[in-house]
Amino acid sequence: MEKGFYSFGTMNFLRVETAMPEAEKKAILAEAQALCARLDDMLSAFKPDSEISRVNRSAGRAPVAVSPDVFRLLRRAKDISEASGNAFDITIRPAAALWDIGHAGQRIPSYAERLETRRLVDWRLLELDEAAQTAFLRRRGQSIDLGGIAKGYAGDAVREALEARGVDSALLNFGGTILTIGGRTDGSPWRVGIQNPLLGRGASVGSVPLTEGALVTSGVNERFFVRKGVRYHHLLDPRTCAPARSGVLSVTAAGANATDLDGYTTAFFVLGPEKGIALAERTGLDVLYLTDDGRILATKGFADGKYRFTRNPARSA
Numbered sequence: 001m002e003k004g005f006y007s008f009g010t011m012n013f014l015r016v017e018t019a020m021p022e023a024e025k026k027a028i029l030a031e032a033q034a035l036c037a038r039l040d041d042m043l044s045a046f047k048p049d050s051e052i053s054r055v056n057r058s059a060g061r062a063p064v065a066v067s068p069d070v071f072r073l074l075r076r077a078k079d080i081s082e083a084s085g086n087a088f089d090i091t092i093r094p095a096a097a098l099w100d101i102g103h104a105g106q107r108i109p110s111y112a113e114r115l116e117t118r119r120l121v122d123w124r125l126l127e128l129d130e131a132a133q134t135a136f137l138r139r140r141g142q143s144i145d146l147g148g149i150a151k152g153y154a155g156d157a158v159r160e161a162l163e164a165r166g167v168d169s170a171l172l173n174f175g176g177t178i179l180t181i182g183g184r185t186d187g188s189p190w191r192v193g194i195q196n197p198l199l200g201r202g203a204s205v206g207s208v209p210l211t212e213g214a215l216v217t218s219g220v221n222e223r224f225f226v227r228k229g230v231r232y233h234h235l236l237d238p239r240t241c242a243p244a245r246s247g248v249l250s251v252t253a254a255g256a257n258a259t260d261l262d263g264y265t266t267a268f269f270v271l272g273p274e275k276g277i278a279l280a281e282r283t284g285l286d287v288l289y290l291t292d293d294g295r296i297l298a299t300k301g302f303a304d305g306k307y308r309f310t311r312n313p314a315r316s317a
Contacts, residue, residue, distance in 0.1 A: 003029040007036040008044075008151050010175030014158070017169040017185045028165050032158045039157065042070055043150045045093055045143065052144050056093070060140030063129060071133050073146065073153050074126065076259060080149075081123040084267035084279060089238035091137070093145035094120040098241065101234040102223030108232065114241040121238050151177040152216060152262025159258075176217050179258050183211040194309070197221040197249040197290065205290060206311040208302065214258035215307075216265045219250030219290075237270045246272030249292050254307040255285045273297045 001022060002015040014032055016025050044050045055064045066074070077090045094117045100106045109117075125138040137144070146153075151174040159179050162170055170181040171190050183189045189211040193204035197219035208215065223234035237244040246269065253265045264285060268276035273289045277299055280287040286301030288309055302309045 001025040001029065003033065005033045005036070007033075007040045008154060008174065009046075009147065010151070012036065012175060013173045015171045015173075016162070016167055017171075018167045019185065020166065028162060028167065031165075032161060035158060035161055036154050039069065039150070039154050042067060043073070043146045043153075045145045045147070052146060055135045055137060056143035059137035059142040063127070063132070063134035063136035065133055066135050068133070069153075069157075071128065071130075071135065073149065073259070074135055074144075075128055075130075077146070077149055077263060078123055078126060078128070080260065080263040080267065083283065084264065084271070086123070086238055087267035087270040088148065088263050089121055089123045090144050090146055090149065091121050091123050091126060091142055092148075092236055092238050092241075093143035094141065095236050095238070095241035096145055096147075096234070097143075099232070099234075099236065099243075101225060101232060101243075106225050106232075108227060117241045118239075121241060148266045149259060149263040151175055152214070152258035152260070155179045155214065155258040155262075174258075176222075177258055177262055178210065178215040180210045180213060194252055194288070194290075195219065195221065195250065204312055205296070206309050208252075208254065208307045208309050210254075210307070213254060213256055213307075214261050215252060215254045216258065216261040217250055217252040218265045218269050220248075221250070235266060235269050244270040246270060246276075247292050248272060249290045251276065251290075252288045252302075253280065253285050254287075254301060261285065 004013045042051045045052050051066045051070045058064050081088050098109045098117050120142045127136040155174045155177050168182045169185050172179040178192050180190050189209035191207045192210050192215050193207045196203045196205045220233040224231050233243050235244050251268045253261045255261050268287050286299045288298040288302040301307045
């Protein structure tokens with residue numbers, strides 16, 4: 001049984017293959033949708049009543065009490081920001097708003113605008129008080145955007161909830177953030193396609209097997225606009241407050257925890273293949289790059305390990 005619903009700014013699809021009554025599957029999927037709605041209401045930077053929006057409105061003024069889910073995710077995001085050398089930064093919201101890529105106001109801001117915005121993008125200015133369970137952005141004008149990590153967190157939460165309900169075979173797709181529970185009911189792994197970022201949805205360059213894991217892909221095809229032959233995509237480099245120019249079309253990361261993969265995938269894209277692969281190896285993750293000069297570069301897990309990538313020659317990058 002499969003269920004689709006809109007949350008976290010994208011369509012999500014949950015498929016349960018576990019042998020159980022259809023009515024029970026339906027109830028489990030409805031509970032999963034409700035969990036996603038609750039998390040989206042807390043984590044969205046676009047909903048005025050969300051906890052993140054309250055933290056953003058109080059920037060430079062006062063700490064804000066947040067729920068355990070929000071505090072936990074903010075703390076993990078800071079850890080990933082530090083480990084990635086600032087290639088991932090959840091305070092990127094002012095820069096994202098400046099470019100507004102994928103929306104009616106998208107434009108190319110001036111260098112002066114980007115330089116001014118750069119002073120607001122600094123995850124180190126986010127203070128988390130564990131005893132008080134509060135979050136505080138120290139500089140006025142700062143704002144958090146969890147779009148680069150929230151889907152992974154939701155995926156981990158939903159997977160845990162489904163497993164607690166006895167689900168042992170499922171595929172969860174949160175807008176390109178993929179998680180699995182077990183394999184398929186026939187014992188085979190799930191096959192997950194890797195999107196060709198230069199072609200339409202469904203055109204893959206290859207696929208990987210996935211059992212009891214997670215897979216996250218970020219690429220230039222997700223949100224972008226073109227000016228004078230140049231593609232400006234939504235994956236911004238926090239260090240320049242401009243679309244990352246790392247020679248990458250897309251990056252796919254695989255591992256056990258979708259929260260980490262979601263955050264690190266952005267960092268891998270910004271860093272490019274050489275530094276990104278080195279970071280992946282340090283963090284125990286696997287990563288696969290499609291570069292803008294047609295190469296496919298990957299860690300050992302995608303080359304001959306559990307995530308072995310099978311290329312589709314008819315859909316090469």
